[in-house]
Amino acid sequence: EAEVAQSPRYKITEKSQAVAFWCDPISGHATLYWYRQILGQGPELLVQFQDESVVDDSQLPKDRFSAERLKGVDSTLKIQPAELGDSAMYLCASTQTGTDQETQYFGPGTRLLVL
């Protein structure tokens, strides 16, 4: 069964350092989402891509966060500089084109700890 891949699974960094997370969606899924999930809370959307274009980045802290999906396939989320409050799980999800565009398929996530 096709899955969304994410790496790394865990990342520990010090504040003010740069970190990057990678996501490879299910093949053929045109829409890709990055979420942040703080411990004990539900996922919150950071950015949504349709192919290589950003559809919604209204909740992305653009002073320190950036996201790209240059070829419309895999995607990278970067934080620079990291802050203590960025410690969270970062989830990637994708949805298919056509029927059932609402069901999100999630990767296992990257757990970030900022010291």
Add this chain to the structure above:
Amino acid sequence: GDSVTQMEGPVTLSEEAFLTINCTYTATGYPSLFWYVQYPGEGLQLLLKATKADDKGSNKGFEATYRKETTSFHLEKGSVQVSDSAVYFCALSPNTGGFKTIFGAGTRLFVKA
């Protein structure tokens, strides 16, 4: 704006007990409603969904009915198992284009043998 409210956890049950996790929503129009489940160390996965009023979603013994009159989508299971221990998220998709999903805070379920 659109939002989802679900009962706080944790919920602790004995095996074979009846489960209800309450979920209510606020949305304009006619959203689609979902329950996602997150097992330890994993990402979320769809458990069930309903796309219009009075629809019942069901999967793996879980079910939930879309109640527009009470803006609710409560999750139920008649007999829980230890393997059902996880965090359950209620969610909605506003159906206003863009297929954005809004999640509740999650309810952790512990099932004891």
